[in-house]
């Protein structure tokens with residue numbers, strides 16, 4: 241057994257028998273479940289020990305696997321969901337598809353960095369209410385909120401629920417999807433995050 245294998249064996253031993261759930265089930269929905277195991281700890285440690293912790297072979301492997309899972313042509317890994325939203329909007333402005341001052345519809349129930357990147361790149365966020373059943377942007381209300389300056393919508397797929405990408409596109413809007421809170425959710429046979 242080489243040194244790395246010995247380290248891996250120690251980690252497996254250390255994590256063996258760890259409860260998957262660290263919450264008293266009698267209290268209802270768990271606040272925390274164990275989101276990783278020995279495989280993930282070993283993979284993370286191997287990256288750190290290799291000193292290659294950004295944009296290396298592991299990231300490329302993950303991007304390819306994630307793109308395939310989502311049915312997308314490409315996936316680009318970034319450090320956080322906030323950065324993903326910022327990069328998507330900044331790219332649309334840099335490409336000239338959106339102009340500073342354009343209005344972007346954003347759901348009133350979302351995450352702070354679903355909204356802030358819109359303002360950060362010089363666009364104007366306009367809050368629109370959500371559907372009570374999905375908690376996603378309400379397309380009828382989006383339509384009612386549109387002005388001649390409304391060019392895009394930042395659709396947040398919330399709490400595992402997929403929002404209506406096609407409905408917003410049918411309004412002629414450029415749709416950016418924030419799928420941070422619903423990876424793997426599907427609507428109309430399409431995984432969220434694939435289109436916008």
Ligand SMILES: Cc1ncc(COP(=O)(O)O)c(C=O)c1O
Nearest residue numbers: 320321322351353396418420421
């Ligand atoms: C819908 C949504 N968008 C964006 C974010 C921001 O992600 P991060 O904390 O990785 O920046 C979150 C975080 O919970 C989120 O729930």
